Amino acid sequence: MDKINVVEVNNLVKHFDIKSGFFSSTTKVVKAVDNISFHIGKGESLGLVGQSGCGKTTTARLMTLLEEKTSGDITYYDKKTKVLTSLDALEKEDIQNFRSQVQMIFQDPYESLNPRWSIMSIITEPLNIHNLGSADDRIEAAINILTTVGLTPANNYLDRFPHELSGGQRQRVSIARALIMKPAFVICDEPTSMLDVSIRISIMDLMLDLGRDLGVSYLYITHDLAVARYMCDRIAVMFNGKILEISETEELLNNPIHPYTKRLLSSIPVPDPTYKRVKYHLDFKEINEIIKSSEGTDMIEVNKGHFISTKDFSNELI
Amino acid sequence: MSDNLLEVKNLYMNYETLEGKVAAVQDVSFSISKGQSFGLVGESGCGKTSVAMSLLKLQADNGFIDSGSIFIDGTDIVPLEEKELRSIRWNKISIVFQGAMNAWNPVIKVGEQIREALREHYPENTKHINYNKMVSLFNMVGLDDSVLNRYPHELSGGMKQRAIIALALSCDPKLIIADEPTTALDVVIQDQILNELKKIQENLGLGVLYISHDISVIAEMTDNMAVMYAGRIIEKGPTKDLFANPKHSYTKLLLESTPSVVGEKKKLYSLDGKPPSLMDEIQGCSFSPRCPNPTNDCKNGLIEMGLIETENGHWVDKCCVNCG
Numbered sequence: 001m002d003k004i005n006v007v008e009v010n011n012l013v014k015h016f017d018i019k020s021g022f023f024s025s026t027t028k029v030v031k032a033v034d035n036i037s038f039h040i041g042k043g044e045s046l047g048l049v050g051q052s053g054c055g056k057t058t059t060a061r062l063m064t065l066l067e068e069k070t071s072g073d074i075t076y077y078d079k080k081t082k083v084l085t086s087l088d089a090l091e092k093e094d095i096q097n098f099r100s101q102v103q104m105i106f107q108d109p110y111e112s113l114n115p116r117w118s119i120m121s122i123i124t125e126p127l128n129i130h131n132l133g134s135a136d137d138r139i140e141a142a143i144n145i146l147t148t149v150g151l152t153p154a155n156n157y158l159d160r161f162p163h164e165l166s167g168g169q170r171q172r173v174s175i176a177r178a179l180i181m182k183p184a185f186v187i188c189d190e191p192t193s194m195l196d197v198s199i200r201i202s203i204m205d206l207m208l209d210l211g212r213d214l215g216v217s218y219l220y221i222t223h224d225l226a227v228a229r230y231m232c233d234r235i236a237v238m239f240n241g242k243i244l245e246i247s248e249t250e251e252l253l254n255n256p257i258h259p260y261t262k263r264l265l266s267s268i269p270v271p272d273p274t275y276k277r278v279k280y281h282l283d284f285k286e287i288n289e290i291i292k293s294s295e296g297t298d299m300i301e302v303n304k305g306h307f308i309s310t311k312d313f314s315n316e317l318i
Numbered sequence: 319m320s321d322n323l324l325e326v327k328n329l330y331m332n333y334e335t336l337e338g339k340v341a342a343v344q345d346v347s348f349s350i351s352k353g354q355s356f357g358l359v360g361e362s363g364c365g366k367t368s369v370a371m372s373l374l375k376l377q378a379d380n381g382f383i384d385s386g387s388i389f390i391d392g393t394d395i396v397p398l399e400e401k402e403l404r405s406i407r408w409n410k411i412s413i414v415f416q417g418a419m420n421a422w423n424p425v426i427k428v429g430e431q432i433r434e435a436l437r438e439h440y441p442e443n444t445k446h447i448n449y450n451k452m453v454s455l456f457n458m459v460g461l462d463d464s465v466l467n468r469y470p471h472e473l474s475g476g477m478k479q480r481a482i483i484a485l486a487l488s489c490d491p492k493l494i495i496a497d498e499p500t501t502a503l504d505v506v507i508q509d510q511i512l513n514e515l516k517k518i519q520e521n522l523g524l525g526v527l528y529i530s531h532d533i534s535v536i537a538e539m540t541d542n543m544a545v546m547y548a549g550r551i552i553e554k555g556p557t558k559d560l561f562a563n564p565k566h567s568y569t570k571l572l573l574e575s576t577p578s579v580v581g582e583k584k585k586l587y588s589l590d591g592k593p594p595s596l597m598d599e600i601q602g603c604s605f606s607p608r609c610p611n612p613t614n615d616c617k618n619g620l621i622e623m624g625l626i627e628t629e630n631g632h633w634v635d636k637c638c639v640n641c642g
Contacts, residue, residue: 051504051505051506051507052475052504166592196361196362197361197531197532197533197572197576198361198571198572198575198588198589199588199589200575200588201575201577201586201587201588201589202588202589202590204586205586205588223504223505224505224577225505225579226534226576226577226578226579229577229579229583230577230583230586250583253579263506264505264506265579266509267505267506267508267509267510268505268509268534268579269508269509269512269532269534269535269537269538270534270538270578270579270580271533271534271537271561271573271576271578272537272561272578272580273538273557273558273561274558274561274562275580277538279513
């Protein structure tokens, strides 16, 4: 596979000011995203894993320009000019173009679809916004994409409303809405956590197949490493706004270095009653050795493509 | 058997709706003895929570127990009146509701809400005794006693869930129903709470009924388990046996659809189709439309549903034993 990066994020920072008092003086700064960097290749899916409140969703919102960053740089591969373009450099019209190439799938299919809109209007909304094709083209595109996501016969679904669909079908509609623009990059924010076990796998398989067929790259946000293992080529572990460890999926699971990753791994229940999970106690000995030899860089490569943060977390991790 | 804390026999429960009867629980039987844990798994809408609610007779107003019996510590609660039930609820059996962390009253302090339950059940206790009791409960679930004086919005999700468990333990029940106790929590907190529950169960010798759609949680937490599908138990037995040697195709598919971080990366299989409507009368096996390899008898609905014992303590639905 050619080594084109679809997205590069460099030293991204987002601080939220907590204001209080009569004159709204800033009393506290929450570092929701604190100097993170990563890249995602074409057709690759990167998992962003961490506990709730660690800044996963904020990262996604920054990357889709739903939130304004404090500092840092986000660059996307521009299909037209074929170069990586920083979002800061975009003009107003270009931002519209950028939005067509980056789409998002949200966690809750019950809340992310407008209940008063038919499936047809929900799916063709992006086409209307970007003013693509004639009315007939849009209907055709909608039918095609519904067929692709497995809602067949598509004609039966066009005039329905979200409340007539099950959770799994709704999430398929969300996926269809995201993919109708033929995006290069899709951000998925826990897309299967609200779904039932039996349909979860079919939605994940659908996303994997579409990723392969259409060459879409994913940023897959989840708190469940087991799900991330199934979905992602690489995994980044996030904690308190920072990325602690990033590596190929199997390498991360078989050879975790950071104490936090180890703890996260050891707290996942295993579907095997004979398996005895060992409770992991935080141990900073190994990581401190590595930090010592890091010579001041932010991330250090311990294995090929396996990076860990050199920041000392022993105070924050208890 | 008299050492069973809970014994459910052939329970049938229906919801009366404008469109007709919904047979939410059909022919469900299981038992939990002292200090044991029992798991109930199945996809949403299969009747897990309906079973839990029936055990306390807290089902919705349109839900009626048609037949069957529920013995809690030797007493059948099905014929009991509301007044008599009050002495059983919370004293003998209590429940951690699904999404219970959102069940706190937001304008009353957490401690006050627990004290309310204690006052109701132990009217003779002094304030001081109640306070000490609450402190020991909170320590048991790993909370600081200062939390008693806080309002629910001041607590994190995990703390609220711990406090709910303390509330469920407040009247020394012998049996606790945990209905999706950790579903809204992230993995690290889930792990802590499950550990806490396990410890409490061992220390107090409680019987626990776990209800979850997460088969990994059931695998770790329970001694025995049952798989529910469309209102019926289709397989039950010791958890280890069920995982090592699943007999019903639905159980097999459930196991194959669960991702794991341990072992080789496996291809996972999804379960296509959706469960049948519980409104309609189902002829024969309710799983046959989704069954990967049904026999002709099964497809034509010729085999009545019902459990048979294949091995010691391992029960499977008749139909699927034949399908293989």
